[in-house]
Amino acid sequence: MHRLGVILLTLILVAFIALIIVLRNPLLTAGSALQTGWMRTIAISLIVVAGLWVSVIIGTYLVSRPRTLSNGQRTIGGIAVGLLTFIVSAPLAVASAYSFETARLSSDLFGSENNSQSQTRPTLEKNDPWADKERVNILLAGGDSGAGRETELGVRTDTMMMASIDTKTGATLIIQLPRNLQYPIFAPDSPLAQAFPYGFDDGSDAFLSSVWEDAPTMYPELFENTDYPGADALKWAFEGVTGQKVDYFVLVNIDGLVKLVDAMGGVTVNVNFPIAKGGSTSDGNCGELGWIPEGPTQHLGGDDAMWYARSRCNSPGGDFGRMQRQSCLVNAVIDQADPATMLTRYEDIAQAAGDMVSTDIPQEHLSAIVDLAGRIQKGGVVNRISFVHGINGYDSSAPDFDQMHTEISDAIAATQEQVEAKNAPQPTEPAPATTETAEAPAPVESDTPAEPISGEAENVADSCGYHHEEPEGDWYIPDSVPVYTPPDSEPAQTQR
Template sequence: MRYRRALMLMVMTLAVPGSAQLVAGDRRVGRIATRIWAALLVAGILGMAMAAVHHQYVFWFVTDTTALGVVRLGLMVLAIGWALLFLDAWRIGQPLSLSMGHRRAVVGLNGVLCLSVAGTLLFGAHLVGVQRDFILTMFSGDTVHGANDGRYNVLLVGGDSGAGRWGLRTDSMTVASIDATTGKTVLIGLPRNMTNFPFAKGSVMHKAWPHGFDCGYPDCELNGVNTWVGDHLGLFKGVKDPGMDATISAIEGITGLKVNYWAFVNLAGFRGLVDAVGGVTLNVRQPIPVGGLGADVTGYIKPGIRKLDGFDTLWFARSRDSSDDYSRMARQKCVMNAMLHQVSPQTVLTNFEKIAKASSQMISTDIPASEVDTFMALALKAKSQPVATLSLVPPLIDTGHPDIALIRRKVAASIAVSEHPPATSAHHHTKKKAPTTVTGGSIGSLSTGYAANQSSNLGAVC
């Protein structure tokens, strides 16, 4: 009887902390523990109900550093308190009055329950701490920018780090123009070799280059802005990130868009992020060389619908051997589209610690922590919609002598079509035949243009 009683006290503590004390111990402690448990249970149910109705609440909760700090501390206190209740339940069960076999069983069960519950709660506190540190480290911006004409324009820059190199070399530049209400996104790609382009009026770079960046190839290409700034830092006194500031002024001068925020992705760390989410599935239309361009080609990514790991995904996006810059830009857009639509919230939750670690090593951004919930909500909306794309490359744009007025018209038109898609007429059933030529792994060619560089539905041409 005493053995069964001791076991029941521990099971009661597992089911309702404090109930063992209410029945056979210090009732004051029992009342406090059960009330806390009831309050937490009600708060949890209300929180889940609110989350089911208002997703924005969830996004705020998982990105607010104050709330995360409170939850972390609460989980740690709860772990210690619950463990003490298990120990007290063991004491109330009078283990010394039991036979040696029963005594050992009670001690063993109490130890397993105590360590399991406390360990689970402490691990939860650790994950909350990882999330909080991730938000504090990653999203360190201090200025909130509202939407421009109902859209957020975020500059996504991919680059290389290297020994002896100032900063990071911009290798890929894309403006993600996102509808602030629907999340519908247009990706506007800019070639790294564009020259003779203007800077936004009033910027430091516009004062230095009032007639455009025209010092001659290859020193004054778009991806050379960062390097030029490194040699003229005296012009940017008091500017936190002069290289990005100058690059943004170039993007704004070319597209006519006002950039709200920027995010810099170190391509060498991109591999870790893809591995952290379990890889991405891509349509490899031709063998994609691994290596090349001054180094040996060490292999090929085989054609087909393939799930690629981080190493192969990085080479799919970057390879230029037997290809050209614009085909590569098309493949990069396909990788962006795949990441947006394939990485689910469930994947993020189950691989959270690895994703947070990989992301903090590869991404820097000026998006403030207070705005992360807004972009999480927009990303969830964007997953269910096709992504449109416009790349400012040949044959549409002469990158050596770009027609800035034409570029701005095309950008405005792409955004307008994204916001107000044309109605499909019942009298027109003829579909434009899709190009069948594949060059460098992308549909299209240098002379006719690549489908993924200009499409209202990026997923359909990838």
């Protein structure tokens, strides 16, 4: 029994040292947590260690207790042993349960490369995954499957953007396309380019948001060798529209955010105008389910967060305004998932995440993706380019794809220049102004954000701050909806 105790103490010491090493390297932690095999091994090992510890405690008590104990002393001793076994085994049991849940989540989200087929996913070299890839492009789609919509996850991808990431510096450009972009073209080398030589046309509106469902339905024979027909179709469309090769997709069910936000205890966002819950402009019943009041740092539950993301009834900027809010909500969820919340509500959060996300990223590519995420964090440059109907010549009904290719390439180059300038050695003393190098004028501060301009990159964080916006249309907002009164330092709100 003594030897067994020494062995267990040695194993615990080794595990403790390994834990310190892992926690000091967040990327290693994330990479390990996403590996199903590792997490199952850890879960089983924790159960075994807990069982052995309980055996050692009980065995030691039975062997070493005096034979002359009274009944009262035996009772006290038994209670003490029970408490000690609980104190030792409970944390290990909880850790084991979390490990099993993580393994289940990872297995559900990230299948094995050998057990899934994709016509668009890259094949990576194990030794240096990004050796031959200057950029990795990940399609991020938001599926809106609310009331009155198809129930299959993501059959209407109302939010579509692509993260274009430099594999060396981590500099990232988010390319955001509107759902109502009409007649999108496909990658020239894709089978859909031959099927739709003049651009996607489903006999209806021919929107980009319809490609996921309608293209595979119209030409099922082109998708027999893939488990992701809708994703492959949309990836080919993004390649044609942006001129950039798409490697992976991640689909987020916007309505699935309700469970996730509730599991997190709510999420805090800036609400720039009273947001209508329910209703539509065509029916004239905007806000039939209520309103989300305006104001900075509003704490929303799951249902309100869902309406914040998908309401279009009185949204300034129409679809573009909704696209912007959805980006802000996703950013807020990521930023506010603090460790304390993750620990206390881990199983609920894991279940909600499993119901919300679909992707073709396989288990075998996770370590490389996690490493890439670390480079993005280290690079610290994330810009966005959005194409907005009626601004800078962009027309959703007749997009100029050659011009879009040029603007996206220019935005990628500008993002690269920004991260290179950020990482360049800074002079110890500022250079004096000369006739050739005049001092730059001080930036002009403004209380209102600039209008979104198609073809120009903007910093993502800037678009999610609080700034009052006038709601679209003349919808009656009940007097019961609180009116936010800003302090003197903020722009005055126009009364409704």
